[in-house]
Amino acid sequence: xxxxxxxxxxSASAAVTDFASTASCFEIEGLCLAYDxxxxxxxxxxxxxRQRVTAFIGPxxxxxxxxxxxxxxxxxxxxxxxxxxRVSLEGQDIHAPQVDVAELRRRVGMVFQTPNPFPMSxxxxxxxxxxxxxxxxxxxxxxxxxxxxxxxxxWDEVKxxxxxxxxxLSGGQQQRLxxxxxxxxxxxxxxxxxxxxxxxxxxxxxxxxxxxxxxSRLTLVLVTHNMQQAARVSDYTAFLQDGELVEYAATDNLFxxxxxxxxxxxxxxxxx
Amino acid sequence: xxxTSDTHSQHISKQFNHELEELKTHLMAMGGLVEKQxxxxxxxxxxxxxxxxxxxxxxxxxxxxxxxxIDEEATRVLARRQPAxxxxxxxxxxxxxxxxxxxxxxxxxxxxxxxxxxxxxxRNARGFVEVRHISEHVRRMVRDALxxxxxxxxxxxxxxxxxxxxxxxxxxxxxxxxxxFMMEDPRSISxxxxxxxxxxxxxxxxxxxxxxxEYVIYLVKGLDVRHTASDKLDDQVGKHKS
Numbered sequence: 001x002x003x004x005x006x007x008x009x010x011s012a013s014a015a016v017t018d019f020a021s022t023a024s025c026f027e028i029e030g031l032c033l034a035y036d037x038x039x040x041x042x043x044x045x046x047x048x049x050r051q052r053v054t055a056f057i058g059p060x061x062x063x064x065x066x067x068x069x070x071x072x073x074x075x076x077x078x079x080x081x082x083x084x085x086r087v088s089l090e091g092q093d094i095h096a097p098q099v100d101v102a103e104l105r106r107r108v109g110m111v112f113q114t115p116n117p118f119p120m121s122x123x124x125x126x127x128x129x130x131x132x133x134x135x136x137x138x139x140x141x142x143x144x145x146x147x148x149x150x151x152x153x154x155w156d157e158v159k160x161x162x163x164x165x166x167x168x169l170s171g172g173q174q175q176r177l178x179x180x181x182x183x184x185x186x187x188x189x190x191x192x193x194x195x196x197x198x199x200x201x202x203x204x205x206x207x208x209x210x211x212x213x214x215x216s217r218l219t220l221v222l223v224t225h226n227m228q229q230a231a232r233v234s235d236y237t238a239f240l241q242d243g244e245l246v247e248y249a250a251t252d253n254l255f256x257x258x259x260x261x262x263x264x265x266x267x268x269x270x271x272x
Numbered sequence: 273x274x275x276t277s278d279t280h281s282q283h284i285s286k287q288f289n290h291e292l293e294e295l296k297t298h299l300m301a302m303g304g305l306v307e308k309q310x311x312x313x314x315x316x317x318x319x320x321x322x323x324x325x326x327x328x329x330x331x332x333x334x335x336x337x338x339x340x341x342i343d344e345e346a347t348r349v350l351a352r353r354q355p356a357x358x359x360x361x362x363x364x365x366x367x368x369x370x371x372x373x374x375x376x377x378x379x380x381x382x383x384x385x386x387x388x389x390x391x392x393x394x395r396n397a398r399g400f401v402e403v404r405h406i407s408e409h410v411r412r413m414v415r416d417a418l419x420x421x422x423x424x425x426x427x428x429x430x431x432x433x434x435x436x437x438x439x440x441x442x443x444x445x446x447x448x449x450x451x452x453f454m455m456e457d458p459r460s461i462s463x464x465x466x467x468x469x470x471x472x473x474x475x476x477x478x479x480x481x482x483x484x485x486e487y488v489i490y491l492v493k494g495l496d497v498r499h500t501a502s503d504k505l506d507d508q509v510g511k512h513k514s
Contacts, residue, residue, distance in 0.1 A: 256357060261273055268355070269285060270282045
């Protein structure tokens, strides 16, 4: 196991290359989704490039979190959902009958708004998913825990109290612990739903720095209400409104010269 | 997306609308003062009015003060509002524009100082015909650039940028004929040099007006045309129609 661990994160490859030349992680085609007969996503078609940060922005209820949840099939947990269209991850339809949903969720990890560490030690939190995969040897676990905490930029702060309760950590540390727990099972994608909205500005910057450093080996998809955050960390930004994809562009362009008035109105705080 | 002159007054935050409006209003006030400075400097020169020339020289401080004040306001908007899209472009265009306006002000006071020197020398120098001619062009450029800024008028901005080429070629011709005058009459060298400095100042004012016009295109279209040849401007701007 340890031999397959990627090398420690060194620096982020910040440059945004041409969208067309970037390989796809997710390809979404004609995606429609309705809860209880209420349309939440309307015919979305977009691709999410690999090893980039893509942000979804839009007003409350625009469908951005719903779209994020479709990407690791969390919407399956809701019974009254009807879905049309195709979502593929690295070319494979994630809704195909042979897909193992647990394995999909390992590959596509998710971090929520409120940090949710388990009521156990820091070490056990990070080792939790790895143990579920059947890895029990202490030496291997130790190595993975250190690697994951280091990748989540938390190792130096917790290395002397690995067996202390995770709940004793600050909110920002808890959120980084949750990210470490997700990284420990070596996902390909990290979905982040408002990961910093419950955190203070310094903790927020640490999370943003972490997002930036992780994209050298992961694809990250971020939902945020904070437009400055999307502007700071993402390479591409998709603006959704009423379940529709309004505009999707390189973040540099979207925040300086959006193509459409609806986008302009939203990002500049105008009435639309 | 193209924007119009009332785009910046539609924010949910009325205070933000107000701040951006103030920024534009103050820039226009600075533009008005600078335009007057250029006009007075030329009048002082052509009429040999040394009192007017002194006033232009002394007013330069007011132009500088306005630049500092507007830049400070713009910095405050950046820090407090983190503007995006057309709001960001407006703030950047204003910051850039104050710097060009301030330099136009400097050139106007240079013209005034040379006008004073010419009045003191007490001789009617050669080259006033050229100065009159070029100054009409340049004054129109400044006025049109400011109007284009106030109205977010792309067509007018493109016209200003293209007019700069005419001014540049008239400047070259005028300089050449002044050289000939100097060779013909070495006693006139010092006064002709003053006229040359004045022409040079006018030519620079034309360049700054051209810059102002380019900021209007950036502001409205999000298109940076600072290093685009003026004969390609129409094409570039047309391509970005939305």
